[in-house]
Amino acid sequence: MTKNKLKEVAMRLFGEKGYDGTALSEIAKEVGVKTPAIYFFYENKEDLFMTVFKEAMEFYNLFIQELSEDQAELNAKDSLYRILIRQHHFYQKNPEYSLFVLRYMLFPPSFLKETIEKAFLHSDVLLTKVIEALIVQGIQEGTIREQSVEFLVDAFLNLLDGSCMQYFYYPSTELYERKLNNAFAMYWNGACS
Amino acid sequence: MTKNKLKEVAMRLFGEKGYDGTALSEIAKEVGVKTPAIYFFYENKEDLFMTVFKEAMEFYNLFIQELSEDQAELNAKDSLYRILIRQHHFYQKNPEYSLFVLRYMLFPPSFLKETIEKAFLHSDVLLTKVIEALIVQGIQEGTIREQSVEFLVDAFLNLLDGSCMQYFYYPSTELYERKLNNAFAMYWNGACS
Amino acid sequence: MTKNKLKEVAMRLFGEKGYDGTALSEIAKEVGVKTPAIYFFYENKEDLFMTVFKEAMEFYNLFIQELSEDQAELNAKDSLYRILIRQHHFYQKNPEYSLFVLRYMLFPPSFLKETIEKAFLHSDVLLTKVIEALIVQGIQEGTIREQSVEFLVDAFLNLLDGSCMQYFYYPSTELYERKLNNAFAMYWNGACS
């Protein structure tokens, strides 16, 4: 399906080189098609971008939703750690989605700044709920010291954001993993005591 | 004068709209000059960008260096907290520099990916040393529990990166500051106990 | 059915927006069909245009021919006036045909300038004969003063052309009709005295 190939290639190139840095001709070429063929499937560059963006967001939100599933049997600590690991895996297995989402979360093209901000706030709310539930579970378990939930959630979200940043920032996986583990250990340490 | 104004406007626009999304004509227009005037001061677009980039990095490194100064009189906790606050102030007082640095740290234009990576690793090393010194001080003070320094440094760097991300991500300053304080409190909690 | 609908829509759009200003896709869309369907009925854009053009000319010539019929019982003055009225009615009842004919009489697309000129000269000859017959009748009746027939024919044709122009030029029907009547009255006045 040309239409899907276009979406995939577009996601990768938009993620790597940005909206303005990606020519439709490049996308077409990689798909093995001439540029005007794009217009058979998408209205224009913006439409292609928006389609890709929506899919990326859906996929990312799906990932967030999955974070909350299948964790019932784990204790809070393992669940939280697993979220970090899953985020890491998500980045590794879906480099195009990840790069795309990160890029346009921070640097949306001006023509859809608002749309994008709303979409990301939505994801943020989803994620916050997932974390909250786990924190509450930890407190009930007794593994997390009784204290303000908001406080614990904020710190964990910061940890996630920091890991996100570092994943794209540090080239070496080893280094990244060490930092990730150390940061989580410190978090858990603070959460318990 | 014109040369500097060009640099300033270029930094802002490159930061806001990206390298490909910024036309030299826009830069010239904001400065109140015609496009060819740029070529009197800079070889070409890349040269202007590189000049701006170097200045941004110097400025950013200066900021990092200043973090280590004037902290002798403070205890470790206050010093570390002050770093977070200073980072926040730096972003607020120098939005153009900050946005530029963040953008090109994560998404360098392909023609200078390597150069930029080196520059950022350099800054990272600088920053790591500053943190390390403070951690060691804290251990010597006895306010930080004796444990692996690397461990504490990694977690603090993660905290800084997370805060960086959130600063640009969250629109509201209040929300950002709450999250920042909560995350630091958790960090310090973990560091002591 | 589709073939005829295509012809109708094409006539209207070619008349309103010109040959170059009308895309085959627009025509197809209005007919409720995809563009390639056009090629099942017509060889290409030119062919569609020519088909439309021929029909418009036939229809217009039919109108001219009808002008000479059913007028036997009327006197010359009424017959001539009736021609003006019929022209007016023709424009009102067949706005698409009229606009099309006017547009391509004055501004033929370059690829068929000659063809079109011939077609219009043919219509002109037809019309001239009709007028001539009525003038002669008028002179025989004694209602038109005896004088050069050519002279009277030329003036009447000018009257017709002027009315044509004004019909498309003036937006208001009332204004147009007043002008038409005044112009004819003056013509008849000159013809008699």
Add this chain to the structure above:
Amino acid sequence: MTKNKLKEVAMRLFGEKGYDGTALSEIAKEVGVKTPAIYFFYENKEDLFMTVFKEAMEFYNLFIQELSEDQAELNAKDSLYRILIRQHHFYQKNPEYSLFVLRYMLFPPSFLKETIEKAFLHSDVLLTKVIEALIVQGIQEGTIREQSVEFLVDAFLNLLDGSCMQYFYYPSTELYERKLNNAFAMYWNGACS
């Protein structure tokens, strides 16, 4: 001056081939310049067209205004006849202006239908006043029979419009002139008697 050459060539080509039928590249080529040079002088195709249009209208209105001048010494008949002749001369001496004005009076590109209609109504008012003055003069002279001025004005404007149409319609000058003279003679005949 490239800018003026562009205007001249644009007027001719827009007049001959229509707005959609004229490529900027053609205009540029005839001027001896590459297409993007047009954008140094005009914002875009519409702007070039509008500039040409405004100039054509100004020029045409100037022509109309001049019709009323230098006619004091002539009697009404000669003045009116002279208007027809001058219109003829105007068409002959300024074929580009004339064709352009005629084309866009009848078939404005959709994006400026309203603007153009207003402009032409303005010209129409100007012209009507000129004719009116001459008719009144003729009645005062006693050369025109006393009757409704409106009636005489309408008929003369019809004569002018008819002549306009025929000028562009009939290829042969001789034929055109014969028709013109015959039509005017008939008009004057009707006006006097």
Add this chain to the structure above:
DNA sequence: TATGAATGAGGCTTCATTCAT
């Protein structure tokens, strides 16, 4: 009878860049 998919040609426009002044 009609469409889905695709393309070549070409149009409008922007942009970095040059060069004479």
Add this chain to the structure above:
DNA sequence: AATGAATGAAGCCTCATTCAT
């Protein structure tokens, strides 16, 4: 120190047209 004039390259997009189905 800066601009007016111009261009080559390239980008987005439209359109007539084709062809397999």
